[in-house]
Amino acid sequence: MHIDRLEKRWAGIALGIAGLFVAVILGSALLHGIHAPSNVETIDSAKLHLSAEFAEDKLGAITNPDGSVTVRMVAGRYGFYPKTLTLPAETKITFRWVSLDVIHGVHIPMTNMSTMIVPGYVAQVQTELHHAGDYPLLCNEYCGMGHAHMWSNIKVVSKAQWEALNKQGGANHG
Ligand code: CUA
Numbered sequence: 001m002h003i004d005r006l007e008k009r010w011a012g013i014a015l016g017i018a019g020l021f022v023a024v025i026l027g028s029a030l031l032h033g034i035h036a037p038s039n040v041e042t043i044d045s046a047k048l049h050l051s052a053e054f055a056e057d058k059l060g061a062i063t064n065p066d067g068s069v070t071v072r073m074v075a076g077r078y079g080f081y082p083k084t085l086t087l088p089a090e091t092k093i094t095f096r097w098v099s100l101d102v103i104h105g106v107h108i109p110m111t112n113m114s115t116m117i118v119p120g121y122v123a124q125v126q127t128e129l130h131h132a133g134d135y136p137l138l139c140n141e142y143c144g145m146g147h148a149h150m151w152s153n154i155k156v157v158s159k160a161q162w163e164a165l166n167k168q169g170g171a172n173h174g
Contacts, residue, residue, distance in 0.1 A: 034112065039124040043098055048074060054098050061087055063166060068092040075117045076100030078146030080137060086155045088162030089132050097123040105141030108154060116141060129156045 003011075028034045048054045054074055060082050061071045069091055074081045076099065087093060097106060099119040106123075107114040110131075115123045129135075139150035157165070 039122060041122040042120055043122050045099060045119040048098055048100060061085060070094045070096065072096050074098055074100055075104040075106065077144050078150040080152040084153045086157060086165065087129060088159050089129055089156050090159055091128060093127055093129065095125045102143050103141055104139050104143050107138050107140045108135050132156050132158050
């Protein structure tokens, strides 16, 4: 079969571009730790209030012995619980989410914190928030009439402020 030289060249360029895209995706995933959120961990959505991890008094941020922070939140039509949260900047944070009812999404604009929350599963995202300030935490998956009103507020403070708050008896228990 005869293939024109010019056609071969363009096929090569097209394959090269596809290869470049794959290399960029692999590079981002491996070097910057950017990856699709994936965590296969099941939970009974109807019994969250009875669960050891997601009962109402267990929600919010806790500091782990190694200094990292774990945040547990429940999403339900139409809100994230708790409604406000204070978190430290420049600290490894593990967000763990569950849904009470339908599929929700959660996103903190200007950060890479974004995931779907599927009922029956625990959604988990590990991240660091780099800049202090107030951030909305929004639902980004259409979940019903109140979808546009589904949000919480995150206050990111410097690590020093966070430690001071924790000394006073906890940033998220008052
Ligand atoms: Cu929850 Cu949209």
